[in-house]
Amino acid sequence: MMKEILYKSTRSTEGTLKASEAILKGLADDGGLFVPLEIPALDVTVEELSKMTYQQVAYEVMKLYFTDFTEEELKNCINNAYDSKFDTEEIAPLAEVEGTYFLELFHGKTIAFKDMALSILPHLLTTSAKKNGVKNEIVILTATSGDTGKAAMAGFADVPGTRIIVFYPNGGVSPIQEKQMVTQKGDNTYVVAIEGNFDQAQSAVKAIFGDKELAKEMDEKGFQFSSANSINIGRLIPQVAYYVYAYAKLFAEGKVSKDQKINVVVPTGNFGNILAAYYAKNMGLPIDKLICASNENRVLYDFFTTGEYDKNREFILTNSPSMDILISSNLERLIYRIAGDDAEANKKMMEELSKDGKYSITPEMKAKLADFYGNYASEEETAAIIKKIYEETGYVMDTHTAVAASVYEKYKKETKDDNVTVIASTASPFKFTRSVMNAIDPKYDSMGDFELVDELSKIGNVKVPNAIEEIRNAEIRHNNLCEVAGMKDIVKKFLGM
Template sequence: MEILYNSTRSKENPVKASEAILKGLSEDGGLFVPERIPALDKNFTELSEMTYAETAYQVMKLYLTDFTEEELKGCIARAYDDKFDREEIAPLVEADGAFYLELFHGATVAFKDMALSILPHLMTVSAKKNHVKNEIVILTATSGDTGKAALSGFADVEGTRIIVFYPKCGVSPIQEKQMVTQKGKNTYVVGIHGNFDDAQSGVKEIFGDKELAAYMDEKGFQFSSANSINIGRLVPQIVYYVYSYAKLLKQSVIRDGEKINVVVPTGNFGNILAAFYAKQMGVPIDKLICASNENKVLYDFLRTGTYDRNREFVLTSSPSMDILISSNLERLIYHIAGNDPEKNKDLMKKLSQGGVYTITEEMRGKLSGFYGNYASEEETAKTIRGLYDRTGYVIDTHTAVASCVYEKYKEETKDAKTAVIASTASPYKFTRSVMEAIDCEHAQMGDFELADRLSELSKVKVPKAIEEIRTAPVVHDHVCGKTEMKKMVMNFLKI
């Protein structure tokens, strides 16, 4: 049965999946959401025998209903191939009583690879399906990982250009080196003087500029997004949680139907929203555990029902979560408001104008499946060291935030259900912070020397993605103020 997509701010003019993927963001500033969340049509015994790619098809076919079987399977085959360094794509690793879903075995050693490996293929197929003649300009803000994964995915893809904005002083040295060394005639990278929220707000402002859109169309271009605001990014993430449950069943860790908990380090709310969708589809998930770093705006929201971005922005060792405006939360707000675009629009207007909104008690009641907490910088480092000392397993800073919050959850609730922790980046992506936690004697080394030392300690080879940038030349050195982003876009496109 076909699923159409509505804006979170209007029920007028629903669009097909391919149209939502191409647009990225609705004209009214809302995010696209499925008109209904489909139920899985395969049981978990069947799913437990499937590969990651096969599971991806079973999930994505239910959402991307205007794609043919051949089109969708083709996109999946091109995405989940030998660019991943593990045959199983996303292995589940047991350590210290929890199961870490390693989502970082792709080309840029972060979980964004999982969705951004397939998005370019979904987008080019969507363009053909909709007879798009314009060149598609991917416009993206990144807090670190999305940028490189998007650049890698779209580099030299015919009919596309990609422009990535990142906070110049708000990403790790490895993250920045990955982006500024990116090859590809259609790639552009710009550091901005500001934080991720400034970059994200600037991108949204450009998307909402109707005069610019008309001018772009006249010149043969149209914008789309690779951020998790794009439904083509969000849908592939749902696969993680269907696949995890099926693999736990196959390994006889759980019985069919037994509930599990899912722990997600959360910034922009896309990854945990995907887990929420998986739960609505029928995956037996009990608690969705939302883990924040010291930018704990989501923890405070889940605790009080008030979302307030008016606070100090903290630069942490988990920079991909250094976010005060969690864009994908709007989708959840829309759902708990009874899929009411007017209620949602009113709350988003309050957020835009005053930086704060409060949901109703009825809406808060619909958040009972969520648990939120946060980890301080000290707790994050202590978690990395403790897990390494007990098991020899090394995790990155973002995964450590999730692991720390999970321990707090267990202590607070005594809930002993099997837990899957989304491990969102390789420790090699944040080598300095990881090594300062487990081997501070060598903290004065250079970043790549630290990577070699980490390899000795962890007995895990330095990933190819890190080796490749050791001596790679910088090809992007553009920097601008947060008010100059539109000007940079027009300069790159030469319009």
């Protein structure tokens, strides 16, 4: 009999929830994030995993966390998620480039890694609602730095019993990202640009979630909020699966022997993607170093270096906009864990963060971060590595993946560590064509966005993804702009309240 895994808030000592209840709620009432009471150990061997498809590996991982789902329910969610929406049969192929393995997480409907979790979340949520007898319509409320929004809308578009509202920073996403969002179909979708940055959007969304009066009013009208951001445990756990799959694949191809340790490099802003790798490691996957790559908004690099998290700094708009984040929401799950699952200690630090914009961890906590290595790449370094790898190998990577590749070069130079290494490749270069093409050769700057797409396809010898073809001539369906202070009113308006 498999062990039941329950969830609790990172900010409270009381109360536990089943997986389906935690997925439905998204964010805990006290503002904390849901964490499993323990991280379960993988119960299949790497030999067994190496013979499995992506869907089968995903089941082996998720069944350990989502213990109140039946086998049929969970397999149903997985098979509905990882199907022909992905443009490769493997779902997450590994590309070997100069001896390093790029785990391509961008073959889904919106060509970014968010699809890996957001294609399954709607199914997990609607299944959870049924299991818990929820009659209300589920309203997904989310802030995006470019990718989550589109991936969530693509996942939830026209899913019965759900509506989705996405806020993004006006001028703070790439032209292709914006076009993907504002052309989104589905009668239950709503997209709004805000006059502010991602952190302001994310903080306002959290405040709307915590608004008790609004929750009561919504309940009377037959609605309840849930979240598609990486704060939802139903989004984090599916991400654990692709690290397990990558290892199994390396083993199947004879690139690693049994129990041989690998390093994982993850470009991260909100800390969810690298936290998933940390969970995989704690499940027994042989990962040695977790290499955390930041862009010029180097708040995580500074945290790993000094033990102080300090968001009081200038917010920099970079060419890797999905990482332009100063409040890494998911870091709270790691802080809770290295504090020895101490909700009080964690809560105190999160209060300091919201009051003073910073907190410091103790030397004992810092000692528990030995698994992590943090560094960052400047805009120039990011562009330089795109050009270098393209010229040497013909492989074209996006700006976020390039941040990771650049940090990995620094890590190797500093440590001489030659472990087999997997780099999480988090977006297709077609999503950031202008930045990518300019890095390869400034002459491309005079071209239009879609001309660049065709040129990238030609020089990289890769087919233009459907996600881009679809928006080439798509009509703009969403043309909304609001101040941060007006976000709550916009939500009420969309729900007809």
